[in-house]
Amino acid sequence: EQIEHDQKIGIKAIRLFLQSKTSYDVLPVSYRLIVLDTSLLVKKSLTILLQNNIVSAPLWNNQTSRFAGLLTASDFINVIQYYFQFPEKFEFVEQLTLDGLRDVERAIGCDQIETASIHPFKSLYEACVKMLESKARRIPLIDEDEKTHREIVVSVLTQYRILKFVALNCKETKMLxxxxxxxxxxxxxxxxxxxxxxxxxxxxxxxxxxxxxxxxxxxxxxxxxxxxxxxxxxxxxxxxxxxxxxxxxxxxxxxxxxxxxxxxxxxxxxxxxxxxxxxxxxxxxxxxxxxxxxxxxxxxxxxxxxxxxxxxxx
Amino acid sequence: SQLPTSTIAILPSSLPSIHRAFMMELNPNQLSSNINPTPTKKSKTRWHFGIRSRSYPLDVMGEIYRALKNLGAEWAKPTEEELWTIRVRWKYESGDAMQENTPNLMKMQIQLFQLEPNNYLVDFKFDGWETSTGTPQDSFKQDLDEVGSFSAYPFLHLATRLIMELAVNS
Amino acid sequence: LATTSIKHNTLAVASIVRYKRKYVTQVLFSPL
CATH class of the missing domain: 3.10.580.10 (CBS-domain)
Structure with a gap:
């Protein structure tokens, strides 16, 4: 019973912790956010991800001057599947820009991943719920510029970062x-x-x-x-x-x-x-x-x- | 740690060196030998303030004014004491219909600095927004430092276009 | 504004911006 009881208390405490903290609290005091212009070649964007040791990045559409979702490994999976379906399109794949990824999704008939986002000052609990609902493993934190009301991607939070934040700050994890x-x-x-x-x-x-x-x-x-x-x-x-x-x-x-x-x-x-x-x-x-x-x-x-x-x- | 014993482990055969040895044993003279791992050393990106120039100061200023003109930007007539500063105002076209009172004139300050004899630096600084009526609404007068959430991307985007115009021209 | 030299026709520019009480180095990679 003791273990059963401790498990319940521990989980409850961690939930309260997630409800009491915001995504903003997880952000380091200073950090870097790499954003890719959607007119970049897909090949170039891959070089940038690998060079910066990252596997995903928000996209910036300079035509609409808005953010255009996240570039993730799924996009590269789509490109490979597209090439597999249309091997004669090798040149098209080589010249594909990030703008073109949506067309590739349509061409291979895969559903466009709707990027859920959340405001940095919403609770971590809500960010987790949104990620679980959208089956996403990361979620952009979006605020808006005070003067121009244009959206800002403040950062991108991953499930791993949230669980690491809990593991670092919640001693109740020891009760599980x-x-x-x-x-x-x-x-x-x-x-x-x-x-x-x-x-x-x-x-x-x-x-x-x-x-x-x-x-x-x-x-x-x-x-x-x-x-x-x-x-x-x-x-x-x-x-x-x-x-x-x-x-x-x-x-x-x-x-x-x-x-x-x-x-x-x-x-x-x-x-x-x-x-x-x-x-x-x-x-x-x-x-x-x-x-x-x-x-x-x-x-x-x-x-x-x-x-x-x-x-x-x- | 006072945590209970755990059987969490790293799967040895998943470590790259062991996997490579395993694959070589599996099919020795095959493809495996010339597939190399992705390099882990990341070439350190070297950042510098603004852009460097070794041209004559007046040539640099001329290049910048020409680039601004090609990009459809406007600038204030420089004052005597600020000959090496250009106060730019730039209509920021953005495809989506923003609210009518959204300021779409971005102001930027471009200044030439001398680092050492014939080594110059062109610095770009964001300088607030204006609405197209041209009068900087006092609410925008609010000191940039007080702004809690500011998107640098329009500024970064216009600076990029200017740098590319200069790079292409030169 | 911080910049990198243009390599492989790609330019990176960055600026450090305060967001509330934290500092974000916003980096934008664009093609030439």
């Missing part, structure tokens, strides 16, 4: 001692699409797009987890111009990963949110793959699952 297997939503075993190292990377990219997931686990013939292909890996693939080699295996595609990649996080059903939050506090954890004693893949816990549980679980 219930094992994952007993947590509804986190311990629930999901039907996950997997692949092997020999699977052509284009098939994995199709899975990322059609399942709207940000990673596909790679297992061996006994079902043991051996690696993961993530949506952000696409940037390195496109940067290397390797997207044209469509029967490239996912094992080979992963060789493009930067040397400083920190590795894939795994856990078991006996782990707890207290130690998961402590790991988020210390390292860049983007998801956790649940494995059994033999290392076989059981399920996955995403940051959305953790936020969902914190906001609506128990």
């Amino acid at each position: 001692l219930k094992p994952i297997k007993d947590l509804k939503g986190l311990g629930t075993i999901k039907d996950i699409s997997t692949c092997t190292l020999q699977t052509p990377v284009i098939e994995v990219i199709h899975l990322l797009a059609h399942k709207s997931v940000s990673s596909v686990p790679i297992v061996d013939d006994q079902g043991k987890l051996i690696n993961v292909y993530e949506a952000v890996d696409i940037l390195a693939l496109v940067k290397g111009g390797m997207y044209t080699d469509l029967d490239l295996s996912v094992g080979d595609a992963l060789l493009r990963r930067p040397e400083d990649f920190e590795g894939v996080h795994t856990c078991t059903m006996n782990d707890r949110l207290s130690t998961i939050m402590d790991t988020i506090r210390k390292s860049r954890l983007h998801r956790l793959f649940i494995v059994d004693d033999e290392g076989k893949l059981v399920s996955v816990i995403t940051l959305s699952d953790i936020l969902n549980y914190i906001l609506f679980g128990e």
